[in-house]
Amino acid sequence: MFGWSSRQAGSSDVAEVGEPRSDDQAAPPRERTGRRLRRGPVLVLVALLVLALLPVLVARIYVIPSGSMERTLHGCPGCDNDRVLVDKVTYRFSAPEPGDVVVFTLPDSWTSSELQVPSGSGNPVLDAVRRIGALAGLTSHTADETVYVKRVIAVGGQTVACCDQRNRIIVDGVTVDEPYLYFLPEAGPLRQAAFGPARVPDGELWVMGDSRNDSVDSRAVGNGPVPLSQVIGKAMFVVWPFDRIGWIR
Template structure:
């Protein structure tokens, strides 16, 4: 009975709240790590936040690839064996196997109604004529010079997103002919944290590239309480509040408070 309850809870959590995905390719380097034969990053994807709002520029999202994205870097590749494929489908429901849908991961660059173009004289993508600040971009040395392929101007239709990989010369994304923007309805969730391997545990930078002045990456993004609860950070938060209360207690003045 306990096993059944545990499986049911796992299914509900991964369906409605959060799920861990494996990153199999280097298209999001160095934000996310993935390569054949390596210890790939596992990321915690928050499925709840976008029930109350839409993805924003800078968000790293997992989404179902449209049919036109047949050559995208899938987070899961179903087996060609019917029996194995069936077991994968069952296992994916409880987190014992990779998800069986064609899921992809990229960063949101522009949203519906915005016009995106590449590139200005300084090799920067522009949105509505304004250059982006993209500190997360990585150029794979063997993929050629650190320049981006020209495209646009392209106006993103309402209800769609223009998405790109952080490893700018090593990503099959919205720039590819036949790909283009993706529907907001295809978005599964927002990648919040790298949870494995332990040496790479971190929050995932969601810096808005459309801001003129860069601010420090958020260490507690919206929806983080869900992810933090998963990794057991609530006791740390409670401890911090206790420490702050102690620090705020007024001290009695003594002769030692004078300068010198």
């Protein structure tokens, strides 16, 4: 005859194994609190490090410093200038192309500039605050960084000239359609000044402003093409002011 075991349901000869307890759970409450307090500064430092590296390695917001890219991008002294997000990653894997809007530092070879290089205040704390503001896109470029934004018209190996009978740029014998072109009425003739043909050396870019009669760029005497090494990144998106938010084309 078979009989029921006298042991109650749920009992076992093998002891049950519970979930392992972490060091924090096993430690007394006061010790756990101390550990959390010690981790706090470390997490803050890591967060600050990430925030510091993002503008350097990935993307950064820049203030448009002048009106040379009107009406694609807006900027002028005393204005609520556009803030643009600049992608610093794309050009590590591919070269700029004609039509791209690029941000670059002033080449040493350029003798003509539309921007006044700001001088330092002499106060290291104030200069540091301004530098942080520039990284966040709250203020314009600093004394150690003169930044330009222009459109790529031709790349290394191409030949560029101005203009055909309809006042259009010619690249490698082909006219370029530029729907973004703008002429500032008070800046002079509403047409492009003749230049070239000019061959762009390998590893360099021929850049021009969309506000074609109000831009100091590769056409200016003593300037010429911009070395790729001077390019910071590709201007992708207007992030401010609110009524101008959108992709840059």
